[in-house]
Amino acid sequence: MNLEARKIEFIQEFLKLQSEEAISKLEKILKKEKDTSDERLLKPMTIDELNNRIDKSESDFKNNRFKSSSELLAKYQ
Template identity: 70%
Template sequence: MNLETRKLEFVQEFLKLQSEEVISKLEKLLKSERNSSIDYKSEPMSKEELNSRIDQSESDFDKGRFKSSSELLSKYK
């Protein structure tokens, strides 16, 4: 299935939605995705910044400061 077909199917399903809560969640997700894609496209990350982020992420993980994928997914159900 190509991207255009997927978009059309998504829009059709979206138009069927009756829940304001679900629509709000989708709006937030879209806004978040748009904002994050703008951030990454505006300026590439330097090698030093990437390594710094990796080090911070590993430190956070070692200290238990993370969420599992199931915890994140449950937030959007």
């Protein structure tokens, strides 16, 4: 059975479900799988990108363009 046929069969069985608990469990599984798939699509920075970000951060700090952790915490409390 190919993937498309399996998907259709799964959807047909899903539509027959009457248990809200079973549907919730399947939703959680689907969300977890989607989150994991999204993580696999992330690409790491190149060394040049990382070095550029470090340089910009150091420049921002030297030029007082930052917020302290206490400022950030106060904003969200």
